[in-house]
Amino acid sequence: MDTARAAKYPFLRESAEFAERNSADLDELITSPSYEPARVRGRQRVLDALSDSEVSYTPLMNDYDRLMEVMSYPYARMIVSMVGDRFLTKRYALAEAVRMNNLLSSEDPSTVLAVSDELGVSSTADPDGIMRIGFPDYLRLANRLKSVDWKLINMELHHGMVHLPQEKYSRLMQNALQDKIESELPLITPDEYHRYLRGDVTRISMALEETKKRFSPTGGEGMRNEYLPPCITHILDMSRQGLNLPHSARFALVTFLNALGLTYDEIIRVFSESPDFDESKSEYQIKHITGELNGTDGYTPPECSTMKTNGICYCPDSLCEQEWLNHPLSYYRVKSGKTRKKTEGKDGQ
Numbered sequence: 613m614d615t616a617r618a619a620k621y622p623f624l625r626e627s628a629e630f631a632e633r634n635s636a637d638l639d640e641l642i643t644s645p646s647y648e649p650a651r652v653r654g655r656q657r658v659l660d661a662l663s664d665s666e667v668s669y670t671p672l673m674n675d676y677d678r679l680m681e682v683m684s685y686p687y688a689r690m691i692v693s694m695v696g697d698r699f700l701t702k703r704y705a706l707a708e709a710v711r712m713n714n715l716l717s718s719e720d721p722s723t724v725l726a727v728s729d730e731l732g733v734s735s736t737a738d739p740d741g742i743m744r745i746g747f748p749d750y751l752r753l754a755n756r757l758k759s760v761d762w763k764l765i766n767m768e769l770h771h772g773m774v775h776l777p778q779e780k781y782s783r784l785m786q787n788a789l790q791d792k793i794e795s796e797l798p799l800i801t802p803d804e805y806h807r808y809l810r811g812d813v814t815r816i817s818m819a820l821e822e823t824k825k826r827f828s829p830t831g832g833e834g835m836r837n838e839y840l841p842p843c844i845t846h847i848l849d850m851s852r853q854g855l856n857l858p859h860s861a862r863f864a865l866v867t868f869l870n871a872l873g874l875t876y877d878e879i880i881r882v883f884s885e886s887p888d889f890d891e892s893k894s895e896y897q898i899k900h901i902t903g904e905l906n907g908t909d910g911y912t913p914p915e916c917s918t919m920k921t922n923g924i925c926y927c928p929d930s931l932c933e934q935e936w937l938n939h940p941l942s943y944y945r946v947k948s949g950k951t952r953k954k955t956e957g958k959d960g961q
């Protein structure tokens with residue numbers, strides 16, 4: 613058995629077999645002092661996800677360390693499941709997947725194929741390092757990669773198989789692993805484990821709140837009217853005056869306020885200032901747009917280009933005219949000093 617491979621890719625069947633051979637089970641992992649290194653590493657996997665969006669990797673030279681690494685994976689998944697936060701689940705899944713992508717891009721073909729097989733992607737490898745992936749799998753995994761490089765028209769396609777270099781293939785596997793982990797979590801954790809995991813769950817929950825604050829355009833400090841972009845200020849004024857808001861404006865306002873971290877109660881309070889406020893109608897719209905009705909993260913706020921197309925880029929000012937200003941959330945961040953102008957990226961993507 614290749615124990616180094618089992619440790620590198622702890623989601624593989626052979627990793628579970630490695631643990632079984634060493635009589636490692638979940639009860640031991642949770643309670644035994646000899647599994648403390650696995651628990652520490654499991655906690656670190658989740659902290660890495662929060663701080664760096666990538667689980668760290670260190671080559672391990674002996675089977676004991678490799679076993680601890682393998683067992684840290686189910687421990688991390690249990691913590692994430694117990695915290696039960698959708699943002700954390702997604703971020704953790706991404707961080708494990710990014711780690712795998714970075715390792716897989718320089719692996720030998722047999723390992724690449726073993727990982728692909730585990731992820732339910734059937735592929736073949738050419739001796740010259742070119743990977744071939746079935747057309748439907750390619751479309752499923754590449755459709756969220758927006759760069760033109762990933763458009764099917766730019767790919768080599770022969771007999772229903774897309775040919776691509778290993779590096780690009782590994783990037784697709786990143787999406788496959790991310791989907792797999794997200795679909796598997798949360799796990800149902802036995803009640804008797806909870807008291808053992810409580811300390812780590814509390815620690816991760818606190819780190820999670822800090823991370824959310826860091827990502828929030830408001831830095832967790834609540835919305836400040838003086839930082840709002842002119843388009844949103846104008847839409848708010850229209851709403852307060854009872855003017856008929858176009859659907860696109862209502863959508864932009866709710867998604868923007870949701871992205872700033874306002875709660876449902878805070879958002880509906882904004883709409884309640886309108887003279888023709890209809891609570892049940894507003895409640896449905898807000899919960900639909902913010903994803904509360906269907907358990908998703910909801911929609912992201914539109915970029916400036918979309919706002920312009922929809923005719924709701926109201927009253928742009930001199931900051932709006934900057935070439936790099938491409939999103940109302942960027943406007944808010946710059947005004948509030950949460951972002952340096954030259955480092956602006958694209959929001960909502």
Ligand code: SF4
Nearest residue numbers: 841843916919925932
């Ligand atoms: S340029 Fe962007 S931020 Fe400024 S008003 Fe238009 S949509 Fe809003």
